[in-house]
Amino acid sequence: MKSASSSILQATILFLGLYLSGCNQSGGDGAGGKDKIVVGVSMLSMQNEFIVNVADEIEKKAEEMGVELITVDAERSPLKQIEQVESFIAQDVDVIIMNPCEVEASSPAVTKALAAKVPIINVNSATSSNPTAFVGSDDVESGRIAMEYIAKRLGGKGNVIMIHGYMGQAAQLQREQGAREVLKKYPGLKLIAHQSGEWDRAKAMSLTENWIQSYGGQINAIFAHNDEMGMGAVKALSDAGMKDKVVVVSVDAIPDALQAVQKGTLDATVFQNAEQQGSKAIETAVKIVKGQPFDAQTLVPFQLVTKENVGQYIK
Amino acid sequence: MKETLTAYFNRSAESPAIQTKRIGKYGIFLAFILLCILLSLMTPRFLTVANLTIIVTQVSINALLAFGVTFVILTGGIDLSLGSMVAVTGVVAATFAHPDDYPLLVPIGVGLLAGVIFGALNGFVITRSRVAPFIVTLGTMTIGRGLALIISKGRPISNLSDSFNFIGGGHLFGIPFPIVILLIAFAVCSLILRKTILGRYIYAIGGNEQAARASGIQVSRVKMWVYTISGLLAAVAGIVLTSRITTGQPNAGVGFELSAIAAAIIGGTSTSGGSGTMAGTLIGALLIGVISNGLDLLNVTSYYQQVVMGAIIIGAVVLDGLNKKSS
Numbered sequence: 234m235k236s237a238s239s240s241i242l243q244a245t246i247l248f249l250g251l252y253l254s255g256c257n258q259s260g261g262d263g264a265g266g267k268d269k270i271v272v273g274v275s276m277l278s279m280q281n282e283f284i285v286n287v288a289d290e291i292e293k294k295a296e297e298m299g300v301e302l303i304t305v306d307a308e309r310s311p312l313k314q315i316e317q318v319e320s321f322i323a324q325d326v327d328v329i330i331m332n333p334c335e336v337e338a339s340s341p342a343v344t345k346a347l348a349a350k351v352p353i354i355n356v357n358s359a360t361s362s363n364p365t366a367f368v369g370s371d372d373v374e375s376g377r378i379a380m381e382y383i384a385k386r387l388g389g390k391g392n393v394i395m396i397h398g399y400m401g402q403a404a405q406l407q408r409e410q411g412a413r414e415v416l417k418k419y420p421g422l423k424l425i426a427h428q429s430g431e432w433d434r435a436k437a438m439s440l441t442e443n444w445i446q447s448y449g450g451q452i453n454a455i456f457a458h459n460d461e462m463g464m465g466a467v468k469a470l471s472d473a474g475m476k477d478k479v480v481v482v483s484v485d486a487i488p489d490a491l492q493a494v495q496k497g498t499l500d501a502t503v504f505q506n507a508e509q510q511g512s513k514a515i516e517t518a519v520k521i522v523k524g525q526p527f528d529a530q531t532l533v534p535f536q537l538v539t540k541e542n543v544g545q546y547i548k
Numbered sequence: 549m550k551e552t553l554t555a556y557f558n559r560s561a562e563s564p565a566i567q568t569k570r571i572g573k574y575g576i577f578l579a580f581i582l583l584c585i586l587l588s589l590m591t592p593r594f595l596t597v598a599n600l601t602i603i604v605t606q607v608s609i610n611a612l613l614a615f616g617v618t619f620v621i622l623t624g625g626i627d628l629s630l631g632s633m634v635a636v637t638g639v640v641a642a643t644f645a646h647p648d649d650y651p652l653l654v655p656i657g658v659g660l661l662a663g664v665i666f667g668a669l670n671g672f673v674i675t676r677s678r679v680a681p682f683i684v685t686l687g688t689m690t691i692g693r694g695l696a697l698i699i700s701k702g703r704p705i706s707n708l709s710d711s712f713n714f715i716g717g718g719h720l721f722g723i724p725f726p727i728v729i730l731l732i733a734f735a736v737c738s739l740i741l742r743k744t745i746l747g748r749y750i751y752a753i754g755g756n757e758q759a760a761r762a763s764g765i766q767v768s769r770v771k772m773w774v775y776t777i778s779g780l781l782a783a784v785a786g787i788v789l790t791s792r793i794t795t796g797q798p799n800a801g802v803g804f805e806l807s808a809i810a811a812a813i814i815g816g817t818s819t820s821g822g823s824g825t826m827a828g829t830l831i832g833a834l835l836i837g838v839i840s841n842g843l844d845l846l847n848v849t850s851y852y853q854q855v856v857m858g859a860i861i862i863g864a865v866v867l868d869g870l871n872k873k874s875s
Contacts, residue, residue, distance in 0.1 A: 280799045285702045426847055434793045435800065439606050443844035446599045447591070461704075465793060472717060489706045489795065 269301045273321030277332045279306040290511025311338030318342040322349045328518045329353040333360045352521045356514040358403045368514040368531040375503045375535045376411025379482045383454045386480045390421035391453030396430040398458040408458045430462040437465030454480040460490035494543045504536040587842040607837035608726040609785045613808035615737045616781035618829045619774045622754045624821030625681040632692025634801030637663045637786030642705040642796025645712040652711045660783045667779015671772040696798040705796035716792030738826040754821025814864040
């Protein structure tokens with residue numbers, strides 16, 4: 234027991250040491266050459282394909298414009314994100330781009346940046362405090378587009394299942410809101426079941442397998458809040474030989490989903506333009522620093538992708 | 549003072565203690581049967597061949613991990629890197645599983661090898677450094693997640709060959725292939741534990757490590773084996789999962805270690821090592837699967853599922869504690 238507790242202590246000291254030395258280092262580097270514009274970027278999670286695409290585009294555009302980037306990964310932790318923004322402020326960056334982890338919990342980061350007179354831009358999702366500028370898409374619209382497509386395919390009548398993302402996240406809340414707005418318009422559409430698939434393909438697949446057991450042929454359509462889960466639902470339906478009878482729609486237009494749309498296994502996806510979100514974010518950032526006029530809100534529209542127009546989205 | 553108290557309780561509570569011991573041993577099995585009966589009364593869709601097949605298929609990944617961690621827990625250790633090993637081995641296998649790239653044996657072989665190396669590394673650091681397994685595997689959990697992201701460049705690896713996708717999605721004589729793998733793994737693991745010297749040594753170390761060492765058992769070598777087996781089984785799970793969802797996902801398997809450890813503990817594996825069986829672990833995994841399937845069928849939100857699961861884990865450990873006091 235004694236050895237266990239002492240090794241925990243050792244590990245803690247080690248972690249602390251690493252953490253502190255890491256902080257010092259980044260503090261020293263960032264404030265270096267002051268002739269270039271320095272942008273601090275805090276992303277929600279670099280484990281998410283869509284977010285990685287946004288970050289890649291920010292990086293590409295920054296290089297073109299000769300802007301220096303400090304990109305960090307908040308790993309879905311709002312607390313970490315606030316600390317990162319604090320460290321950006323301490324490093325005296327010119328402007329901050331933040332891809333918020335949460336609506337409420339990431340808000341203090343915005344307030345702190347503005348209090349320190351550092352402009353901050355929210356990209357992709359919103360916080361409850363108003364930033365200097367917002368670049369992203371209105372997620373309510375994506376839910377609306379997806380459910381409208383289902384309504385059209387089913388002729389306004391049938392049983393629908395919804396697979397949520399992580400409950401309480403902005404994207405989940407807004408996609409659900411958009412979908413429910415459309416459901417209200419069509420009294421013939423019934424939401425027979427809904428559960429959280431936690432944005433995860435395997436989880437959504439298991440859920441769908443279980444729903445096939447409980448509802449079988451009654452299911453007419455499935456709306457999944459992202460493509461990963463949509464693909465899981467498609468897999469479960471195909472395994473059960475039911476894919477032809479059920480319409481599946483999801484959001485994001487990841488490469489896998491686009492291919493499935495082309496093959497006809499996934500009926501539709503809603504394209505969220507990662508490239509435009511990334512490039513508009515960095516463009517707005519530079520405009521703000523240079524004192525040029527900028528848009529306080531840039532909304533990048535969603536687009537419905539079906540078999541008919543999928544060709545133009547596949548690279 | 550402490551000893552006399554224990555002696556007092558042991559003496560005064562002898563007959564109830566024997567009773568709880570019996571409940572402890574068969575309790576989980578009884579609870580499982582009871583739950584199944586309850587669910588079949590509540591919904592007619594539960595007790596059908598199709599639904600039971602789906603439950604076992606869904607359970608297979610967790611059960612494979614739970615078998616591995618049962619070996620580890622039996623020696624008094626723990627393996628927190630299971631979920632990360634699933635991700636690493638999954639993306640490694642997926643990298644080699646594109647159609648017309650390599651024969652099927654290559655992705656499987658490389659994936660399994662990755663698991664063996666990862667597991668052996670866990671064992672090596674634990675036995676050499678004498679740092680607690682909890683800390684070492686906590687570290688390798690993070691390392692593994694990082695490796696999975698590096699290998700996959702942070703993106704899911706898709707477009708896998710049909711033959712690879714058979715592993716998780718195909719059928720053999722009408723039985724889903726993951727179930728076939730599950731049954732083979734169960735048979736082999738039970739055999740190792742019950743019929744081999746390695747199995748006997750594993751129990752001996754978990755029962756009393758110093759006594760085992762004194763009687764000439766090479767404790768380090770046995771522990772190396774245990775963590776390597778855990779890595780191998782995590783690789784099997786990783787390959788099955790990757791094939792089932794037809795993509796290698798760098799963020800797959802987050803939290804899987806906890807469900808696997810829960811299955812082993814619910815199944816009666818003692819958290820301090822030395823007692824437990826593969827059959828118990830299998831029942832533990834099935835119990836978790838049945839609860840989640842049953843509550844889905846009843847359209848209960850997943851929030852409640854988590855509350856129920858937590859209560860069951862605590863209940864199982866309490867039973868284990870009563871059990872130990874009585875013996």
